[in-house]
Amino acid sequence: EVQLVESGGGLVQPGGSLRLTCAASGFTFSSYWMSWVRQAPGKGLEWVANIRQDGSEKFFVESVEGRFTISRENAKSSLYLQMNRLRVEDTAVYYCARDLGGSGDYGMDVWGQGITVTVSS
Amino acid sequence: DRQMTQSPSSLSASVGDRVIIKCRASESVSTYVNWYQQQPGKAPKLLINAASTLQTGVPSRFSGSGSGTDFSLTISSLQPEDFAIYYCQQSYSNPYSFGQGTKLDIK
Numbered sequence: 001e002v003q004l005v006e007s008g009g010g011l012v013q014p015g016g017s018l019r020l021t022c023a024a025s026g027f028t029f030s031s032y033w034m035s036w037v038r039q040a041p042g043k044g045l046e047w048v049a050n051i052r053q054d055g056s057e058k059f060f061v062e063s064v065e066g067r068f069t070i071s072r073e074n075a076k077s078s079l080y081l082q083m084n085r086l087r088v089e090d091t092a093v094y095y096c097a098r099d100l101g102g103s104g105d106y107g108m109d110v111w112g113q114g115i116t117v118t119v120s121s
Numbered sequence: 122d123r124q125m126t127q128s129p130s131s132l133s134a135s136v137g138d139r140v141i142i143k144c145r146a147s148e149s150v151s152t153y154v155n156w157y158q159q160q161p162g163k164a165p166k167l168l169i170n171a172a173s174t175l176q177t178g179v180p181s182r183f184s185g186s187g188s189g190t191d192f193s194l195t196i197s198s199l200q201p202e203d204f205a206i207y208y209c210q211q212s213y214s215n216p217y218s219f220g221q222g223t224k225l226d227i228k
Contacts, residue, residue, distance in 0.1 A: 046219065047219060050217070059215035059216055099212075100170060107210065109170075114164055
């Protein structure tokens with residue numbers, strides 16, 4: 001079964017750090033671009049970042065540029081999101097997702113269940 | 122960065138109705154538009170990619186069209202399970218942005 005499972009969420013104070021992990025199974029992880037998407041409480045979807053199959057290209061939404069890092073370990077079929085200098089407005093459910101297409105530009109067809117990150121004092 | 126604007130933001134309809142949700146890009150995105158359905162408390166589900174390609178297992182009452190800056194998602198005959206929030210997304214250029222969503226509820 002093709003599956004993505006996020007972990008590492010929780011409550012953190014503003015200015016703190018958190019590392020999310022996405023464990024992939026049931027497909028050849030190293031063949032796909034991967035993304036992180038978030039959804040603040042009661043709000044819409046916001047694309048956060050993506051990473052090329054070999055990790056050589058990474059893109060971020062402007063609001064997290066310089067604070068968040070995306071990485072992957074293909075040998076472990078794992079995707080990561082390192083979140084530093086967290087702000088209250090980063091509070092959201094974070095989803096990892098698999099990107100379709102060799103360049104990752106045909107949508108996200110597999111999603112994790114989501115993990116909650118709460119930034120609050 | 123390209124912005125995606127959906128209309129309407131909310132829509133009330135009845136079972137059996139035909140509904141159209143529109144999405145406009147701030148600049149051309151060719152046909153790199155994807156449509157997702159999200160049920161409450163669930164992860165989004167990819168319905169259509171490349172503007173008009175229906176994903177495996179998605180009912181044929183869903184269809185997509187458009188190119189350049191104007192796109193639409195059509196549900197030909199609403200079923201009870203279709204009441205949800207729908208999002209368009211452009212994957213033409215990073216950052217890949219979503220529309221603000223269209224909430225479809227029962228009239």
